[in-house]
Amino acid sequence: MSAEVDRGNLRSRIGMGDVLVVMVGRVGEAALVTGECEGWNIARTVGRVSLAEAAPVNPEWLATWLNSSYARQWCLSRAKATTLQVTLNLAALRELPVPVPPLPQAREFLRLMAVMEEKAQVDADIVRTVPAVADAWFRAETAGGWLPTSRFGELVRIGGGSRMRPHPEGAQPGPAGYAGPSVPVVAPADILQSELAHLARTGTEQEAAADVPLCPPGSLLVAVREDGVRVVVNDVAVALGRGVLVLEPESEDDRYWLLHAIRCHAADLASTAQGAGGREISHRAFAAAAVPWPPVDVRARFAEVAGRLHRRARTAAEEVGTLAALREVLLDEFLAGGSRTSRGSSPAHGPSVRGEGVQESLFGMR
Structure with missing residues (x-):
């Protein structure tokens, strides 16, 4: 995006603590804006939610809730299908119920979620990095053009x-x-x-x-x-x-x-x-x-190294999936106050707000 376009769309700039929501395609997927992204501009396919100071939930909890299977399914069920992708409009997003847990318990729960997220991020980095390491090994094997x-x-x-x-x-x-x-x-x-x-x-x-x-x-x-x-x-x-x-x-x-x-x-x-x-x-x-x-022995030697690397990447990918499932179970337990709820049913949570405390929610402009 050019500086001129950015200056012309100040309302779609994001700030630390904003929650960004995917509105087209993977609708409902959310991310919390950190300091390193402050001042960036968002595209039309992304919605921004800025919580008012008096909001009964904090941005971290809202992002966690939006990324839960409950909220994602809610958003998907209200999205409109087009010939290309599904689209969620802002009016529908404003109707999303948000559970409001007691603040001390929410902080403890979010601390646990942060630890799991750090582990998942390490695994995700392994998934992305391992194929590149094998690529480097391949380039070393083929360097010089002698093959x-x-x-x-x-x-x-x-x-x-x-x-x-x-x-x-x-x-x-x-x-x-x-x-x-x-x-x-x-x-x-x-x-x-x-x-x-x-x-x-x-x-x-x-x-x-x-x-x-x-x-x-x-x-x-x-x-x-x-x-x-x-x-x-x-x-x-x-x-x-x-x-x-x-x-x-x-x-x-x-x-x-x-x-x-x-x-x-x-x-x-x-x-x-x-x-x-x-x-x-x-x-x-x-x-x-x-x-x-190359000859058979060269291909076999490379496959032994590459195979080990890919097996590690697949293990990391499985761990990411396991952590995602565990987050859902823990969220289920947390909202139920310690009693397990059945998968696929709405969690038995306490009070909720429906768009309350939301100061601003808008599509970004390119």
Whole structure:
């Protein structure tokens, strides 16, 4: 954003203690503004909540409540679906009930949440950093350009997805009379938005009908965006959406080598893109692209190191998920005053406010 645009939109500047809320896409997701972000300007897809001095809750509690499954589901249920993404308007957000716990107990609970958040942040950093460490190892192995090269098409079987992604509100039905198990559907967005190099789940599923070709676990799934291609390894069988390319390596050693070859040559491989905005990958061009291809012992040595790193990243990702689930349980217990409430039901909490104490809530301007 230019300084001129920023000066013209002073009302959308944020300050320490503001709570920012996603209004488009991942509606209801919230973050507390810290000192390092003070004075920044927010986009139209973000709402800002500034609490009045007399508000019965503090910003930390409000952000914690907004990020709970209860509040997120509440926001999602009141969001409006469009052809692109779901959108939550400010009028609906103002109606969100907010529990008001006693301040001393809330402070103790938030202190516990902060400790868990620090641990989750460490794990999240591991998830982001580990693939980069393996990338560095790959570059060290290929430094100097001494390795022979082969073409992707000579090394792996390459295919592509052609199915439309099911609507998030329901699975895409199979043939008439079919009632088979469901499988995840991988769209380019699942690959492009994945921080982990392994993909275990997606946002939608569909029936695994006989006419749905499935991609086996351990394949390399590739998608493209402006700055290059992105690649993940699928942990479970998946159906491929349109715009996704699949590579099926013959061995785990080959898989790790090709995974990091694609990651380290992402910008160069973007030339294989085609279609409107370069959002689809040309099978033929990708198959013809060259990749460093060392002897078997070099690939095996690299796979041993990379495998250990990726296993650590996956453990950290599982810990992030466990901590998120634990936060929900603890919030459930806290709002119930120590008695467990059933998952999926509204927590038995005390008084609540519905938009009270909110001084200002507005969309940011670009």
